[in-house]
Amino acid sequence: MAQMTMIQAITDAMRVELKNDENVLVFGEDVGQNGGVFRATEGLQDEFGEDRVFDTPLAESGIGGLAIGLALQGYRPVPEIQFFGFVYEVIDSISGQMARMRYRSGGHHTAPITVRAPFGGGVHTPEMHADSLEGLMAQQPGLKVVIPSTPYEAKGLLISAIRDNDPVIFLEHMKLYRSFRGEVPEGEYTVEIGKADVKKEGNDVTLIAYGAMVHACLKAAEELEKDGISAEVVDLRTVSPIDYDTVLESVKKTNRVVVVQEAQRQAGVAANVVAEIQERAILHLEAPVLRVAAADTIYPFSDAEEVWLPNHQDIIEKVNIVINF
Amino acid sequence: MKYVLDNVESQFEMFQILNEDGKIVNKNSMPDLSDEELKELMRRMVYTRILDQRSIALNRQGRLGFYAPTAGQEASQLGSQFALEKEDFILPGYRDVPQLIWQGLPLYQAFLFSKGHFHGNQFPDELHALSPQIIIGAQYVQAAGVALGIKKRGKKNVAITYTGDGGTSQGDFYEGINFAGAYKAPAIFIVQNNRFAISVPVEKQTNAKTLAQKSVAAGIEGIQVDGMDVLAVYAATQAARERAINGEGPTLIETLTYRFGPHTMSGDDPTRYRTEDMDNEWEKRDPLVRFRKFLESKKLWTEEDENKVIEEAKEDIKKAIKQAEEQPKQKVTDLIGNMFEELPSNLQEQMEIYKEKESK
Numbered sequence: 001m002a003q004m005t006m007i008q009a010i011t012d013a014m015r016v017e018l019k020n021d022e023n024v025l026v027f028g029e030d031v032g033q034n035g036g037v038f039r040a041t042e043g044l045q046d047e048f049g050e051d052r053v054f055d056t057p058l059a060e061s062g063i064g065g066l067a068i069g070l071a072l073q074g075y076r077p078v079p080e081i082q083f084f085g086f087v088y089e090v091i092d093s094i095s096g097q098m099a100r101m102r103y104r105s106g107g108h109h110t111a112p113i114t115v116r117a118p119f120g121g122g123v124h125t126p127e128m129h130a131d132s133l134e135g136l137m138a139q140q141p142g143l144k145v146v147i148p149s150t151p152y153e154a155k156g157l158l159i160s161a162i163r164d165n166d167p168v169i170f171l172e173h174m175k176l177y178r179s180f181r182g183e184v185p186e187g188e189y190t191v192e193i194g195k196a197d198v199k200k201e202g203n204d205v206t207l208i209a210y211g212a213m214v215h216a217c218l219k220a221a222e223e224l225e226k227d228g229i230s231a232e233v234v235d236l237r238t239v240s241p242i243d244y245d246t247v248l249e250s251v252k253k254t255n256r257v258v259v260v261q262e263a264q265r266q267a268g269v270a271a272n273v274v275a276e277i278q279e280r281a282i283l284h285l286e287a288p289v290l291r292v293a294a295a296d297t298i299y300p301f302s303d304a305e306e307v308w309l310p311n312h313q314d315i316i317e318k319v320n321i322v323i324n325f
Numbered sequence: 326m327k328y329v330l331d332n333v334e335s336q337f338e339m340f341q342i343l344n345e346d347g348k349i350v351n352k353n354s355m356p357d358l359s360d361e362e363l364k365e366l367m368r369r370m371v372y373t374r375i376l377d378q379r380s381i382a383l384n385r386q387g388r389l390g391f392y393a394p395t396a397g398q399e400a401s402q403l404g405s406q407f408a409l410e411k412e413d414f415i416l417p418g419y420r421d422v423p424q425l426i427w428q429g430l431p432l433y434q435a436f437l438f439s440k441g442h443f444h445g446n447q448f449p450d451e452l453h454a455l456s457p458q459i460i461i462g463a464q465y466v467q468a469a470g471v472a473l474g475i476k477k478r479g480k481k482n483v484a485i486t487y488t489g490d491g492g493t494s495q496g497d498f499y500e501g502i503n504f505a506g507a508y509k510a511p512a513i514f515i516v517q518n519n520r521f522a523i524s525v526p527v528e529k530q531t532n533a534k535t536l537a538q539k540s541v542a543a544g545i546e547g548i549q550v551d552g553m554d555v556l557a558v559y560a561a562t563q564a565a566r567e568r569a570i571n572g573e574g575p576t577l578i579e580t581l582t583y584r585f586g587p588h589t590m591s592g593d594d595p596t597r598y599r600t601e602d603m604d605n606e607w608e609k610r611d612p613l614v615r616f617r618k619f620l621e622s623k624k625l626w627t628e629e630d631e632n633k634v635i636e637e638a639k640e641d642i643k644k645a646i647k648q649a650e651e652q653p654k655q656k657v658t659d660l661i662g663n664m665f666e667e668l669p670s671n672l673q674e675q676m677e678i679y680k681e682k683e684s685k
Binding site for chain 1: 390391419440441442443459460461491492494495496522523524525529530531589591592593597598654655656657659660661663664671672675679
């Protein structure tokens, strides 16, 4: 098996699907000859030609509309939004249009579109590039929202997303693109959308996260181990829909939970997870379910990212509260 | 049935005053600038070129953050800014920091903007401008609003906004020029066509032969200008400003230019999408070289003048970067404090939590 970074695994997934299905089209700003600003589409235009992998004019709204139109012609578009911070420019195409294509046509039309975009923070981008806007997407019925945390899952989930007959928002955490390598099988395989994964088993407390915060949880779990606290780490992998079977199984085992998100605290994915846990398993809880999240400000200017982003110490602090409750 | 595209496109000819050799080719359009003003234009271009070189070096040393190089675009940026009055309002794109500086933004704040510190965006009251826009084209719609406000207030000023060739593909671009046209608002829309939107060449951006012609559909005036010719850019902007304050509506100005450097210092590699021949071709049109030749022919510029500016720029930059580095680090409580006039309850609570964390 090859060792790949997450971005290489993402490129590989698109390569596999471009080969598999002639209806797959990859496009966006700078994705052609330049291979994308992060190089996620590196080499794909050379391999598959400009008909299949192409640059668009600079207009996110145009990219979203184009994807919908191509889907109506039987294509399977994989548009890239250069940074998910720019999603506001295309929010009508995503939330207003593609999310309700199947619904409003009673299943006559569909939108088998995978919108890929780098998101999250911690890599010192200029303003409005970095943010964690998965909550916005998760609140929109009609969309699936997928966030991988490892190269293996990135490839398997992206292939699943491209094959899905409904729109999938596929969010790639910028900090994970090149921060480590992992084993990635060659050729095709899928990881099921809507299934969480236990990244580390434990008995005393459950840490629930997704994206880059999975790694912060693993680091926290490692430290906690030294203090004799055994933490289980659940990686949601899909934040809409959420796999509550896996979540609840872990909750019933540990009886103590901390939900972690990089996004701001208000109205986010973590709030939703906490609400569902108390509705479905309150009698299994030994302590209130706590959250680790960022402050309710606009995403910070790059020089303040370190002090603003949640980290493993914030997680340990909350774990100690639920353990000693 | 009659189609007019060819006729319309052929009407847009590049307006030029100084050719590549620094010779005046369009005497009638020569702007009325004193010798001192001509020298000041050169001084600003040289200073800005040095600022660009130093900013790139500081970025590489990790002392600056986000930086979009400006070399090659000085005539477009500074020629247009030179036509402004103090009370005019600038809505810049992310590469348009030089216009802000020459309109009164202290250099250390420009550096703080680059470093990602909010104080870089806390402009002095006397500078009428927004901080550089990051979302491509968003400034165009806002410029229509600023211009309409200026008109409603009865002020004799303009709103001027900048984007690039890529920006003309955004819906906001069309909405902005159309709104300003509909209200006959005193706006100047500058498109610095530097041929590439990051990597995508303008030929792939649009089927239009010129970007200036996009003005026609909005019913506003448009002109294509040699963006490497500071006198042409100045003259075109000044004429647009006159029309705007006389109630004759907005103007779209396309300046044909080139960025000699990468898109930004964040990993862009122009060799992936531009040829060396193309770079060389455009370097021959360097706005500084051309204007220097012109001034030298008029005995207005010497090597000594040039060196004086270079030293002055270096000295200013040294002081400004030091001042920027001395700025206190941002805290989460600073960020919370900037959210609302009065903090809502959730943020009051978080303010207390972070105050305590920061006191440890």
